[in-house]
Amino acid sequence: MADLRRALPDRALPLALTVVAVGVPVIFLAIFFLAPTANLVGRGFLDSAGSLDLSGFMQVLGRPRTWRVVWQTVWMAAAATVLSVAISLPSAWILYRRVFPLRGAIRGIVAVPFVLPSVVVGVAFRSLFIESGPLGSWGLDGTHTAIIIGMVFFNYSLAVRTIGNMWVRLDPKMEEAAAALGAGPLRVFFTVTLPRLMPAFASAAAVIFLFCATSFGLVLILGGTRTQTVETEIYFLTSSLLDLRSASVLSIVQLIVIALALWMGSLARGAGAATQKMRTDLAPQPLKRADIPALVATLMPVLVLLVAPMGMLVWRSLHRSGQITLANYQDLFNADATKFLQTSVVSSTVRSVEIALIAMVTAVVIGGLVAIVITRRPRTRAGKGALKFLDGLFMLPLGVSAVTVGFGFLITLNRPPLDLRGSFWLIPMAQAMVAIPLVVRVVSPVLASIDPRQKEVAGVLGAGPLRTLFAVEGPYAVRSLSIAAAFAFSMSLGEFGATSFLARPANPTLPVAIYRLISQPGATEQGMALAASVLLAVLAGSVMAIVEAAADRSSRTSTSVKLVEGM
Structure with a gap:
């Protein structure tokens, strides 16, 4: 903590703000990423008594099906890349x-x-x-x-x-x-x-391979x-066979493949x-x-x-049984339109929006705090190293698939001291964890590009560190945070990998409801899936369009924000 505080601005921030800006994100990451991931990895190497046992690892790697699944994942991701x-x-x-x-x-x-x-x-x-x-x-x-x-x-x-x-x-x-x-x-x-x-x-290529290899x-x-990939195989082993140990081993294999791809790209x-x-x-x-x-x-x-x-x-989406009709959209409001959903699609949409809003706010707050910290100009080598470590730490979720995150939540946050089974907050926290690296990558380049002379002038005019932070960096941060918030909301609204593990049958999110509908052969279910997909695309696209338009108007009088550069 001392190194991190020395790495903050030349005119050090108050200790309380330093503790909050560093401590809150680290605690959040530890609870909702590091602990689930460590538990998942441990399942692959340890037996039920907690002793080192590689038999399960060797058993899974000895199956021809495992290598066939890994090969299919790698070659399809490589071809798409x-x-x-x-x-x-x-x-x-x-x-x-x-x-x-x-x-x-x-x-x-x-x-x-x-x-x-x-x-x-x-x-x-x-x-x-x-x-x-x-x-x-x-x-x-x-x-x-x-x-x-x-x-x-x-x-x-x-x-x-x-x-x-x-x-x-x-x-x-x-x-x-x-x-x-x-x-x-x-x-x-x-x-x-x-x-x-x-x-x-x-x-x-590195980022595209990552996205393709973790496509679920x-x-x-x-x-x-x-067609089976590592992602779908983990889902099958968990949901159908209840083979958590084999799923853990495959998750470890996936982590290794992704890490190698990112390392080679770097x-x-x-x-x-x-x-x-x-x-x-x-x-x-x-x-x-x-x-x-x-x-x-x-x-x-x-x-x-x-x-x-x-x-x-x-x-x-405007057709059913060969006829042009609005029935597919009308059935989205009807909870009895299909026996494969226990609620209406519109109710699932409302739930998805609520979850996405909570995930967005969480990701923006945590990611924003991290961006503020890692864009300080260090005085010491130790400070530079501390900030680089913190930056890398919060990029770790980018290299772990959403399915792995959801699986980790499933086997970790199900007992005291943090038992979230059946809790509404489980899905928003999982979605926020997936979105945080994107928020950091969108906001931090903008804060890092601010001319330090602006802060120096504010200090000469008598502004304290906290006032300088809000008065000088605040306007830049607001613009980039609005774009990051839109990305986080759209990502959370359509998140399927982690949510597929965590959503309850009675309260599916919109993407989960779409998957359940499209998996059925009936004309009603197929039509509703198409209409629900249009609804989801319009919701996600509208949010991005509004924020992009606002950013374009802002960029006419200020420096434009680059959305994906730096990922």
């Missing part, structure tokens, strides 16, 4: 290095998948690929290909943003020199530009019972980042005739990969 990065290249160039009419609208459409709940995307693509769907003749329903396409849909926008944000800041002098020496456009790209973009490739709702809906990113010369004064250039192929290569994924599935979702 490669495709996402490859498809995003023309889009990153066109949307970040060129300016043209409707560029803003296209960038907005590209950003939509990042905030869509996984169950919505799964239902949207399933409506395309099922036998009665427009692409039913392709035979993709329940296949690996369908899952990979869904993964690319999710992560294409992340790759575009990550690569585009670096590409727009690359100093063009090296490309200009190569062109002056006679190199053609393709040779310049492959020999000069592409190697310089490798840090962005590595960063995007998408695999469950698009793959059905024919190495690749660090190897090239230090040598890159960046500029911030480069403005996008007008579209040229030579850019038309890249523009077409951008519009095709937008129309085919992004617009078509969501358009088909809305269209099919």
Whole structure:
């Protein structure tokens, strides 16, 4: 604590504020992440008496099914990662290095998948690929290909943003020199530009692989019972076989795979980042005739990969048994519309909104406190090390899947001194834990970029440390926290992985209700699932649209906030 306090501003904050800003987040992390994760890991290595026992570990690793599941997880995640990065290249160039009419609208459409709940995307693509769907003749329903396409849909926008944000800041002098020496456009790209973009490739690939390897709702809906990944296998072992030890071992294997992917991405990113010369004064250039192929290569994924599935979702939600009708939406209000839900879908929606609001507030408070602490300018080496450790500590949940978090809650928070079985607060805390790293990553770059001279001027004018914090950093923090809050709310509203373990049958959240409906073959249940998915997409998208519009208006008179850069 002493090192952390010395790492706060030159004019130290009051001790009470230091204790709160550090202590509250650490205690929260210890209770709702470290303890459940440690308990889960312990289940894999320890027997019921608490003694070291690797027999269960060896038993699970000795099963051919385990390695088949791990292999399926890795190769599908790798394939989706490669495709996402490859498809995003023309889009990153066109949307970040060129300016043209409707560029803003296209960038907005590209950003939509990042905030869509996984169950919505799964239902949207399933409506395309099922036998009665427009692409039913392709035979993709329940296949690996369908899952990979869904993964690319999710992560294409992340790759575009990550690569585009670096590409727009690359100093063009090296490309200009190569062109002056006679190199053609393709040779310049492959020999000069592409190697310089490798840090962005590595960063995007590492995060995309993480998201794909931990994809749960998408695999469950698009793959059905024919495709198993580590995530779905953990769910099956827990919910169907009650084999908690085998599920714990698989969770450990997943942690190792994710950690290796992030480590390799960090190495690749660090190897090239230090040598890159960046500029911030480069403005996008007008579209040229030579850019038309890249523009077409951008519009095709937008129309085919992004617009078509969501358009088909809305269209099919207005049909039942081949007839155009609003019955699917009307049944969302009826608790007796289906025997597979004990409450109406609208009631589940209200519950989801309540839970998401609590999770959002919790994530913003905890993540905001962490961001304030880690963006201080340390005086000592010990202080720098303490802040770096704290930053890394709160990024740990990013490397652990939501399914693992939910499973950890299930086996840990079920006994004194903290027995939350049946408690309303269990799901909001799990969802908040998943959202906290995102809040930290959105807010901390903004606070870190504040010119320290502004704080110095406030101090010279007589403002104390606390007043300086609120008066100088407050306006910046409010803008970034509003965006972080929108992300946290949308993420919590559509969260399915952890919630699938924790939701009670009588009170499902909206994503859980959608999964229960889409799993049934009846026309009523299928139609209600489609309508509920549209409702969930509208709720999540509306929140982001409102906050994005407010941020755009604010950015006309202040520094703009970068949403995902730094993840």
